[in-house]
Amino acid sequence: MRPSRVGVRHGSQVRAVTTGLGFRSCRCAFGGSVMLVGRDVIRYSSEEPRHFRVVWTEGDDVVLFDLDAPDTRLVRRPRAEVVDEIRAGAELLLDHAFDRHPNPAKLTDAQIKRRRKLFGLLQPLLERVPDIFDNRVRGRAVADLEREGVASAKTVHSAFDRYWRFGMSENALTPSFSRCGRGDRTPGDTKLGRRPAEGKPLGVNVTKQMEKIFQKGLDRFYVGNRKNSLKGAYELTMTDFFVDEVVDPATGKKQWFPKIEFAQSGYPSFRQFRYWYDKHPDILGIRRKRAGGSKYDKDMRGIVGTAVAGLMGVGSRFEIDSTPLDIGCVSEINRTVPVSRPTFYQVTDVLSKMICGIYVGFENASWLAAGLAVRNVVEDKVDFCVRYGVDIEADQWPVQGLNPARYMADRGEFEGFDATEFVSKSTVTVEVAAPYRGDQKGSTEKKFDQFHRLLRTKLDGMIEKQVRERGDADYRRDAILNLNEVTACVIEVAIFLNNHNKLVDYPRTREMIAESVPAIPVMLWDWCIDRGMDELTRASVSMVEFALLPVANATVTPMGYRYRNLYYKPAGREQWKVFDRARQDGVKAARVSYHPLRTTNIYLHEPGDDGADFVVLELTDRSVAYADVSFDDATALKKADDVDTANRQQDRFVGLARLSSNLGGTNASATSERKSPLTASQAQGHKSNKVIERDRERSRRGTGLPTTSVAANDVEPLGKALDGGAAPSSNDRDNRMNDYLP
Incomplete structure (x- = not known):
């Protein structure tokens, strides 16, 4: 029992008392007034406390109902007498457990x-x-x-x-x-319930021991195996727990027989098993285990909250998600060439349900495709729509140059190193949804349904079923729109949903209701912006693109910044001194961002001269041949060259062997003509010997130009003409003097 508490109500002579039983009561001090009303409960304290309810009071009479009596007992008493009893010590209970308040x-x-x-x-x-x-x-x-x-x-x-x-x-x-009926009974040998039809087994009672068997079978064959139905789990339970397996010692064969205690009476029926299952005290827990926590929370749990609860305003949270668009495309060049279904990314503001950005293209769901949708959020929507032949006013899609406070995305593309770098470079928080919990991004999931429903009304080539059956139409044969036309249709649907689609059951705030703000996305967006209810920040396309680019380490070498075996340099020559330092002090690492599909430029993480957060690097002459391709293509080209080099090693070695043999043969032929090295005297006179050999080479070397022949007697040798007919000296010392003296 809890200790009593006493509280005095000021301005009156009545005291509130909490008794040891937990009832709040009133006790009237001497000389105070007491007012009795219908439904009041009075407690008379004695060895055995008695409780009475005031069922009627008028004038000098009071009618009391005895709450402790087993039957209906009404007592009519004078009001003054009852009041005196309350003043003498009877309690007027304020809180009690006699009233019934069902849920x-x-x-x-x-x-x-x-x-x-x-x-x-x-x-x-x-x-x-x-x-x-x-x-x-x-x-x-x-x-x-x-x-x-x-x-x-x-x-x-x-x-x-x-x-x-x-x-x-x-x-x-x-x-x-719930209190009707006999209640729980302990079954005996006699079968409870109605008798079965003639000829059928009598049946068995479901005892506590059998309920334990049911629980084991349910856990093993139903909760732990989603393939089995409840009927299948019942049948497997019967075969596993109510049948004995016997091995014949003579033949070694296995035989199965009903357990002895069920041979005459039969097994528990499926109806008994189903009744026990339906009355299971933790049936919701069983369903959760069978379905799995993620699926149960997504499809089977109660929904008491809203997605907009706790948001400050527009831009507090953008949801981004992707799905294959349910339409077939054809080639832009030739409409008879079918192309696969495009990927559709969508960015939606959770509070206003405004579609803030889209991407429709043939990139698979990836960080690159998601980045294109994020880029579209800050892009000028008027220019974006004009590229696809759609004319709009700026106020029809007023989302441009803005970043949200946070993105809610799947664990796939937005979980990893790229997403971490995006957060650090853009100051946008990324929230990742739990696995298999599409309901955590309910705004975008619902938009996908609306897009497909509206596109399906007019466009050919839409997919009607995810799994085609025999006789169904092939959407690829009906496809007639190319990617640009499909994108234009998606833009038209986005404009409609943003400007003309009133949200049903949208949880408007009291202020929205007071100002008669309709639940239309563009009006909700404008209303929040006008009142400063947003968490948006300014951003440019270049800032977002830089934040979305993957980050890697490049190496500063004397030949430039090397990344994936390609060399880059800054445009300004004054920034080339880092290459001098690399040659003198050794290489070092540098952080760069790159576009996976374009090798032409990478971006150095250093402040630029124009105030940007990066410096643009371009390919050097050494690597310019690999411009305008993807990094994967460049790597593939270099790999192909390496493979070609490896495949040519055999020819190289064959050629090298031939070269070695020819060089050795030539050397051996010369060695056979001179068996020993020259003497010291023979080694002299190499300059005069060179002149003689040069003249001999000149005489052997012809010319490709036409020449005329001259009679030998008509020409005087040039040497004889210059020296007056004197023969050249054969002395080597004289020759050396003639070479150096005038």
Whole structure:
């Protein structure tokens, strides 16, 4: 028992008391006034406390109902006498457990119908106060109802008792069906329930031991195996727990027989198994385990909150998601060439449901494709729509140059190193949804349904079924639109949803209701912007593109910034000094961003001269041949060259062997003509010897130009003409002097 608490209500002589039983009561001090009203409960303290309810009071009389009596007992007493008893020590209970307050959500239709019927019977009788409190008068009124066939006397008397006992309200008449019947019984040998049809086994009772077997079978074959139905789990339970396996010692063969105790009576029926399952105290837990936590939370849990709860305004959270668009495309060059379904990315503001960005293309769902949708968020929507032949006004799609506070995305493309770098470079927070929980991005999921429903009304080539059956039309044969035309149609749908589609059951705030703001995305967006209810930040296309680019480490070398075996340089020559330092002090690493599909430029993470957060690097002459291709293509080209080099090694070695043999043969032929090295005297005179050999080479070397022949007698040798006919000296020392002296 809890200790008593006493609290004084100022301005009156009445004291509030909490008794040891937990009831709050009033005690009147001497000389104070006491007011008695209907439904009050009075507690008389004695060895055995008694409780009475005030059912009627008028003038000097009070009618009390004995709450502790097993039957209906009404007592009519003078008001002054009851007041004196309260002043003498009786308690007027404020909080007690005598009134019945059932949970309306848990009432069945049968309970509500029964309660309404009983209250309808009592209502005209209760108007006959105070006569109805007289047992004889009440008895005659009940007898009249029974003679008229309205209800039995037992039913009406019981309704009166419950009405006064449980609070004198319609709720007091709520039937307690859970307390009806015999309750839990311990089955014996005798089969409970109706007898089976003639010829059928008698059946067995479901005992506590059998319920344990049912639980094991349910856990093994139903909860832990989603393929089995409840009927399949029942059958497997019967075969696993109610059949004995016997091995014949003579033949070694296995045989199966019903357990001895069930051979005559038969097995528990599926109806008994189903009844036990339906009454299982943790049936919701079983369903959660069978479906899985993610699927249960996504498709089977109760929904009591909203996605907009806790958001400051527009831009507090953008949701991004992708899906294959349910339409086939054809080539832009030739409409007879079918192309696969495009990927559709969509960015939606959670608060206003505004479609803030889209991407429609043939990139698979990836960080690159998601980045294109994020880029479209900050892009000028008027220029974007004009590229696809759609003319709009700026106020029809007023989302440009803005970044949200956070993105909610899937774990795939937005989980990893690229997303981390995006957060650090853009200051946008990325929230990742739980696996298999599409309901956490309910705004975008619902938009996908609306897009497909609206596109399907007019466009050819839409997919009607995800799995085609025999005889169904092939959407590829009906496809007629190219990618640009499909993108234009998607833009038209986005404009409609943003400007003309009123949201049904949107949870508007009190301020929105007061100002009659319709639940249309563009109006909700403008209303929040006008009142400063947003978490948007300014951003440019170049800033977002740079933030979205993957980040890697490049190497500063004397030949330039090397990344994936390609060399880059800054445009300004004054920034080339880093290459001098690399040659003198050694290479070092540098952080760069790159576009996976374009090798022409990479972006160095250093402040630029124009105030940007990066410096643009371009390919050097050494690597310019690989411009305007993707990095994967460049790597493939270099790999192909390496493979070609490896494949040519055999020819190289063959050629090298031939070269070695020819060089060795030439050397051996010369060695055969001179067996030993030159002597010291023979090694002299190499310059004059060179002149002689040069003249001999000149005489052997012809010319490709036409020449005329001259008679030998008509020409005087040039050397003889210059030296006056003197023969050249054969002395080597004289020759050296002639070479150097004038």
